[in-house]
Amino acid sequence: MKLKLEKIKGVSVIFIQEERIDAHNSGELKEYILHLIEQGEVNIIVELERVRFIDSSGLGALLSGYKNAAAKSGKLALACCKQQVLSMFELTRLNRVFEIYADLSEAVENEA
């Protein structure tokens, strides 16, 4: 799983550098987020601009991150979802769980 981590205004922003999140790389993403949270980085934004495909295991990895961040009084939000990726969150009603922002600056302003 190629990704990039940046700290912006105190928020850890994970830039996913893959077009596809599926059962091949979602385990790695899940572990990465979990590790970040264990290090005390509990305010996280996952930037999904490059992602054009996500499957159930990818949604599961993000949901795991959300739950683990929430358990430590933090939050995991999403930014820059493509329409078809967004439709996956809608289909599973996960759009009611995650805060999903159209652009990153808006996400950082609200989550910082």
Add this chain to the structure above:
Amino acid sequence: MCNEVIQVDVIIPTQTKYLDFIGSIGEHIAKDLDDFSGDREALAYHLNLVLTEATTNAIKHAAQMTPKNTVRITIHIQDNELNIKVYDHGQGFDLETVPIPDFDQLKEGGMGLYFIRTLMDSVSYTKQADCNVLEIIKYL
């Protein structure tokens, strides 16, 4: 109306790195179908997703049980019917007992079959002599 006949038959090792390849086949088929009047981009995503989820399931089942470490996937399109079959060599499961996810208490797993059932028109899982077959039908 789709009057073409397409038959694809692929055998892959039970490794998740091949999911992209299998999903891409579905996406290409959707994009190249003649005379399809629906939302082509949505169909492309849905076929990619359904093939990915079904193959992931087959890989997971197979990994535990058997040295016969391949998954076979067939895609057949004829007379407006798209038929996907995924053959696994695992222990099998009862499709009817797989619950619909609880959306108020969503868990990390169990969404794959929900996607297949929701996005396609018919799903069945049958145990045969030497393998199990997940059969998925979508009317175009």
